[in-house]
Amino acid sequence: METSLDKSNGWRRWSRPAILVLTVVGVTVGHMIVPVTRQVPHDLFVRLYYLPIALGGAWFGLWGGLGTAGLIILVYLPHIVLVEHGPLTFGYLLEIPVFLGVGLLTGLIVDRQAQYRRGLEGQAETLARSHRELQEQTRLLLEKEAQLHRADRLSALGQLSAGLAHEIRNPLGAIKGAVEILEEDYPAGHPKAEFYAIILKEVKRLNDVVTNFLNFARPVSMRFVPVDVREVLASLEGLVSGEARAHRVRIFTRFHGGPSLVMADEALLKQAFLNIMLNALEAMPAGGDLAISTRVADPKTVGVMGSDGREEWLEVVFDDTGTGIPEEYQGRVFDPFFTTKKDGTGLGLAITYRIIENHRGIIRVTSQPGKGTTFVITLPVEESGER
Numbered sequence: 001m002e003t004s005l006d007k008s009n010g011w012r013r014w015s016r017p018a019i020l021v022l023t024v025v026g027v028t029v030g031h032m033i034v035p036v037t038r039q040v041p042h043d044l045f046v047r048l049y050y051l052p053i054a055l056g057g058a059w060f061g062l063w064g065g066l067g068t069a070g071l072i073i074l075v076y077l078p079h080i081v082l083v084e085h086g087p088l089t090f091g092y093l094l095e096i097p098v099f100l101g102v103g104l105l106t107g108l109i110v111d112r113q114a115q116y117r118r119g120l121e122g123q124a125e126t127l128a129r130s131h132r133e134l135q136e137q138t139r140l141l142l143e144k145e146a147q148l149h150r151a152d153r154l155s156a157l158g159q160l161s162a163g164l165a166h167e168i169r170n171p172l173g174a175i176k177g178a179v180e181i182l183e184e185d186y187p188a189g190h191p192k193a194e195f196y197a198i199i200l201k202e203v204k205r206l207n208d209v210v211t212n213f214l215n216f217a218r219p220v221s222m223r224f225v226p227v228d229v230r231e232v233l234a235s236l237e238g239l240v241s242g243e244a245r246a247h248r249v250r251i252f253t254r255f256h257g258g259p260s261l262v263m264a265d266e267a268l269l270k271q272a273f274l275n276i277m278l279n280a281l282e283a284m285p286a287g288g289d290l291a292i293s294t295r296v297a298d299p300k301t302v303g304v305m306g307s308d309g310r311e312e313w314l315e316v317v318f319d320d321t322g323t324g325i326p327e328e329y330q331g332r333v334f335d336p337f338f339t340t341k342k343d344g345t346g347l348g349l350a351i352t353y354r355i356i357e358n359h360r361g362i363i364r365v366t367s368q369p370g371k372g373t374t375f376v377i378t379l380p381v382e383e384s385g386e387r
């Protein structure tokens with residue numbers, strides 16, 4: 001459909017040449033119908049030719065100026081030669097190089113100015129680009145600083161809690177031993193025997209929680225082998241498909257074609273991805289979309305994040321259309337025990353963060369409350385990976 005902008009561009013494209021031609025025709029007609037005997041008005045029409053020449057140069061540069069002068073010469077020369085001008089003929093012929101000179105000069109000046117303006121525009125564009133790049137670098141640096149800060153907090157918290165968990169586990173062992181001895185006095189069938197069972201069950205539960213936490217705080221030993229990220233993601237997609245259907249969530253995958261091998265502990269990498277996918281499902285109680293994709297990482301992003309420039313990095317992106325994370329919580333989701341869920345432990349993303357960190361990777365989150373959340377994981381690609 002033709003827009004009003006198209007119309008005005010079309011009008012502008014044709015109106016200027018039309019004005020030039022009409023002016024040349026108008027001046028020529030005037031010049032021809034006023035006889036040579038009325039010399040002053042006759043000459044005035046010759047002078048009027050300079051108007052379209054100057055306009056042609058101003059609107060279309062060098063070729064506009066020369067072109068208009070040429071057009072004028074085409075109609076002017078036969079008139080001078082064919083119509084009897086007497087002794088004035090030579091003066092009228094001298095007008096021709098002046099037409100060309102004026103066309104040339106106006107065109108050159110206008111072209112030079114246009115060139116100068118383009119140079120300025122180019123410089124302004126370069127400046128704007130540098131400014132955008134600077135802003136992007138600043139944003140990445142701030143993000144990196146926040147990550148370092150978070151890593152600091154995590155390690156302090158991890159050490160503190162690991163010490164605390166240890167302190168809890170020892171007395172728990174003693175309680176369990178003592179209860180087991182006392183239990184012998186109350187054999188099965190005794191009215192108080194069930195209380196011992198309760199104590200033992202709860203002690204075991206506490207012990208499990210502490211053990212799980214210690215596993216988080218003290219990373220388990222890892223076995224790194226080349227792992228294909230696409231295969232891991234595809235297998236996880238199958239794993240959560242039932243759960244996704246129950247949540248009325250559609251999962252889309254789009255994997256890039258380049259290398260996708262990373263050195264990883266496959267079980268841990270799966271756990272890291274799975275935590276993010278389960279969170280996404282939980283964030284879409286009324287259904288939605290989860291898009292999982294892989295891509296080559298922008299070297300600029302990774303560059304600031306500490307790459308030595310020799311490695312290739314890939315990114316795994318989890319993009320959901322869930323509830324989103326309120327701005328004030330976005331910096332806390334990776335903290336251990338941060339949860340907004342009634343029965344959440346708040347360890348899911350803390351564990352994911354730790355795993356990705358142990359794989360020399362980076363995890364970032366962006367979220368728009370009410371619209372959705374995006375987690376991006378950047379991992380170094382295994383260099384010998386030919387896939």
Ligand SMILES: Nc1ncnc2c1ncn2[C@@H]1O[C@H](COP(=O)(O)OP(=O)(O)OP(=O)(O)O)[C@@H](O)[C@H]1O
Pocket residue numbers: 275279280283320322323324325333334338339340341343344345346347348349350373
């Ligand atoms: N995709 C997401 N959309 C919205 N909020 C999220 C998303 N992922 C994480 N969150 C927020 O981050 C918090 C922490 O997540 P994390 O996985 O660490 O713990 P959790 O899911 O609450 O508990 P757990 O994983 O132990 O069941 C969540 O409680 C939730 O508020």
Ligand SMILES: [Mg+2]
Pocket residue numbers: 275278279344348349
């Ligand atoms: Mg979770």
